[in-house]
Amino acid sequence: MSCKNIYITTPIYYVNDVAHIGHAYTTIIADAITKYSKLLGHRTFLLTGTDEHGQKIEQSAKKNGKTPQEYADEISATFRNLWNDFKIEYDYFIRTTDENHKIGVQNAFRKMVENGDIYKDKYSGNYCVSCEAFFSDTQLIDGVACPDCGKVTSVLEEESYFFKLSKYSERLLNHYKNNPEFILPQSKRNEVIAFVEGGLKDLSVSRTTFDWGIKLPTEMNENSHVLYVWLDALLNYITALGYGNNENSKMEFWPAKLHLVGKDILRFHAIYWPAFLMSLELPLPHHIGAHGWWTRDGQKMSKSVGNVVKPREVVETYGLDAFRYFLLREVPFGQDGDFSEKALINRINGDLSNSLGNILNRLLGMADKYFSMKFSSNSDIFKNEENEILKIISNLEDYMFKLQIHKYLEDIWEILSIGNRLIQNSEPWKKIKTNPAEVEALLNFIANLLAKVSILLYSITPDSSKEMAKSLGIEISAETYDKFIRKNEKIESFELKMIPPLFPRFEEKKNETIETKTEIVNNELEPLEELNGDGLIGIDQFTKTTMKIGKIVAIDEVAKSKKLYKLRVDLGEKRPRQILAGIREFYKPDELLNTQVCVVANLQPAKLMGLVSEGMILAVKDSEGLSLVRPERERKLGSKLS
Numbered sequence: 001m002s003c004k005n006i007y008i009t010t011p012i013y014y015v016n017d018v019a020h021i022g023h024a025y026t027t028i029i030a031d032a033i034t035k036y037s038k039l040l041g042h043r044t045f046l047l048t049g050t051d052e053h054g055q056k057i058e059q060s061a062k063k064n065g066k067t068p069q070e071y072a073d074e075i076s077a078t079f080r081n082l083w084n085d086f087k088i089e090y091d092y093f094i095r096t097t098d099e100n101h102k103i104g105v106q107n108a109f110r111k112m113v114e115n116g117d118i119y120k121d122k123y124s125g126n127y128c129v130s131c132e133a134f135f136s137d138t139q140l141i142d143g144v145a146c147p148d149c150g151k152v153t154s155v156l157e158e159e160s161y162f163f164k165l166s167k168y169s170e171r172l173l174n175h176y177k178n179n180p181e182f183i184l185p186q187s188k189r190n191e192v193i194a195f196v197e198g199g200l201k202d203l204s205v206s207r208t209t210f211d212w213g214i215k216l217p218t219e220m221n222e223n224s225h226v227l228y229v230w231l232d233a234l235l236n237y238i239t240a241l242g243y244g245n246n247e248n249s250k251m252e253f254w255p256a257k258l259h260l261v262g263k264d265i266l267r268f269h270a271i272y273w274p275a276f277l278m279s280l281e282l283p284l285p286h287h288i289g290a291h292g293w294w295t296r297d298g299q300k301m302s303k304s305v306g307n308v309v310k311p312r313e314v315v316e317t318y319g320l321d322a323f324r325y326f327l328l329r330e331v332p333f334g335q336d337g338d339f340s341e342k343a344l345i346n347r348i349n350g351d352l353s354n355s356l357g358n359i360l361n362r363l364l365g366m367a368d369k370y371f372s373m374k375f376s377s378n379s380d381i382f383k384n385e386e387n388e389i390l391k392i393i394s395n396l397e398d399y400m401f402k403l404q405i406h407k408y409l410e411d412i413w414e415i416l417s418i419g420n421r422l423i424q425n426s427e428p429w430k431k432i433k434t435n436p437a438e439v440e441a442l443l444n445f446i447a448n449l450l451a452k453v454s455i456l457l458y459s460i461t462p463d464s465s466k467e468m469a470k471s472l473g474i475e476i477s478a479e480t481y482d483k484f485i486r487k488n489e490k491i492e493s494f495e496l497k498m499i500p501p502l503f504p505r506f507e508e509k510k511n512e513t514i515e516t517k518t519e520i521v522n523n524e525l526e527p528l529e530e531l532n533g534d535g536l537i538g539i540d541q542f543t544k545t546t547m548k549i550g551k552i553v554a555i556d557e558v559a560k561s562k563k564l565y566k567l568r569v570d571l572g573e574k575r576p577r578q579i580l581a582g583i584r585e586f587y588k589p590d591e592l593l594n595t596q597v598c599v600v601a602n603l604q605p606a607k608l609m610g611l612v613s614e615g616m617i618l619a620v621k622d623s624e625g626l627s628l629v630r631p632e633r634e635r636k637l638g639s640k641l642s
């Protein structure tokens with residue numbers, strides 16, 4: 001397969017709102033397709049950014065006592081920070097207040113004027129301030145309300161420049177007809193065609209009622225006009241590549257492979273944008289994908305109800321990969337989806353923990369027990385299963401680029417269940433005594449299967465896929481994609497590495513309405529002797545001790561000591577700490593490995609039996625034995641005790 005330039009865009013997000021689940025959804029889909037394209041060996045360019053002009057921003061800034069630029073700077077940064085924290089691999093973050101963008105837009109406008117597509121006239125129409133759009137009388141709901149957002153419109157008359165949108169009706173309809181996958185999904189395509197067939201009016205593309213926007217080119221001497229925000233915003237897709245502003249242009253990435261948009265802004269992308277491009281004599285994008293909206297627990301999200309899903313909070317609780325997986329798996333692209341913690345936990349426990357995590361654990365467990373983590377086999381005894389898997393893989397690329405990502409994932413889970421079934425049916429724990437060669441062949445098959453799965457899942461759950469690949473001793477790259485996915489090459493021998501469970505199960509929150517019984521025996525508290533006297537400390541003294549949650553990731557015995565274990569405890573730092581703990585008489589290694597413990601983390605390192613110990617594990621000892629102190633529920637590594 002030849003290397004292509006693949007250009008993928010999210011919408012630029014309007015800076016009148018903070019990021020919610022819808023923004024995260026679009027951006028994560030874009031990131032997934034970009035990562036996938038990279039694995040296929042293509043050159044990619046992922047664009048995201050913020051849309052910062054318009055009357056609404058001018059008004060919001062005023063309300064917040066800021067200049068529009070200050071206001072835009074602030075909100076734009078929250079989007080950029082979120083995408084950085086979500087490890088979105090964007091190549092450029094464009095802002096419509098960037099100088100380069102402004103120059104590019106003005107040059108595009110000049111070109112439209114040159115091509116005879118711009119004229120001046122008087123405009124009177126029903127204007128929606130929220131949507132910054134005019135609507136004809138027949139488009140209004142009940143004669144007054146905006147068809148897009150439902151707010152009451154006002155009649156506005158102004159002098160305006162117009163773009164000859166009507167001139168492009170036929171060309172647009174032909175393009176939809178000749179390119180059935182220009183608009184995805186199909187149902188949305190039909191809506192757009194119906195709209196254009198209903199007749200297109202020329203589009204007012206300048207405003208004189210406010211200032212916060214890009215001025216018309218100076219030679220036009222129209223200082224009171226700023227360009228229509230949608231003209232300004234849509235052009236970001238080419239100004240970001242250098243159109244009209246940069247000699248070292250990246251225009252070789254044009255036309256875009258895919259513009260991802262929410263269904264509310266499809267009309268602008270599927271009608272205005274291609275018409276603008278036709279006027280600029282540029283080729284049209286390959287696909288415009290319109291996704292649906294998210295509700296929460298079956299209800300519309302709104303700031304006033306206070307039920308808006310904040311992506312950062314979800315990720316902090318459940319992890320980035322789980323969130324990515326949920327968004328891409330839960331809803332077929334184009335349909336509306338519902339977010340609930342219950343549904344998310346079901347996906348984590350069911351798909352990620354039970355199916356994916358489980359098969360890896362089984363493999364690692366058996367590899368450890370039967371073969372000391374090393375095995376090889378060239379046996380081809382699972383030919384049927386292998387053919388099934390190859391057949392599934394042959395459809396996957398198409399699913400991804402046609403935005404049927406839920407199917408892509410369904411099929412990968414089919415591969416996993418082939419593996420899980422095979423283990424179940426061949427009962428290696430029995431066969432290991434009679435036919436170890438077959439067990440070795442089985443483990444080799446499962447390890448090869450998981451090598452494929454880790455590569456295929458990389459675009460969806462990048463961090464855990466990398467972990468998984470690491471435990472199998474492979475890398476995830478365009479080369480390994482080519483070897484193991486396209487050419488179906490096998491890894492002949494494995495040396496596996498233990499890793500902590502990939503997706504620990506989440507307990508669903510207990511119903512909070514369960515009555516708690518409290519019996520107040522006595523309102524008066526008897527004095528406690530212990531709470532009197534000089535030995536008491538203040539909270540400041542207590543907080544000098546830093547105690548953190550850690551996970552035991554490796555265990556070794558200390559040769560000369562019957563009491564000590566040498567542990568490696570991961571506190572979420574650059575490397576796990578070495579901690580010596582006198583708990584060998586009370587715990588077997590498998591009761592410790594991959595479990596969480598509480599660690600005093602700011603003790604001076606000490607030497608025991610000639611070995612450095614970089615912390616202390618909390619335990620309780622009494623006459624009957626010893627018990628470690630552990631968090632009741634798993635916590636993030638490095639979380640502080642307080």
Ligand SMILES: [Zn+2]
Binds near residue numbers: 130131146150
């Ligand atoms: Zn509106």
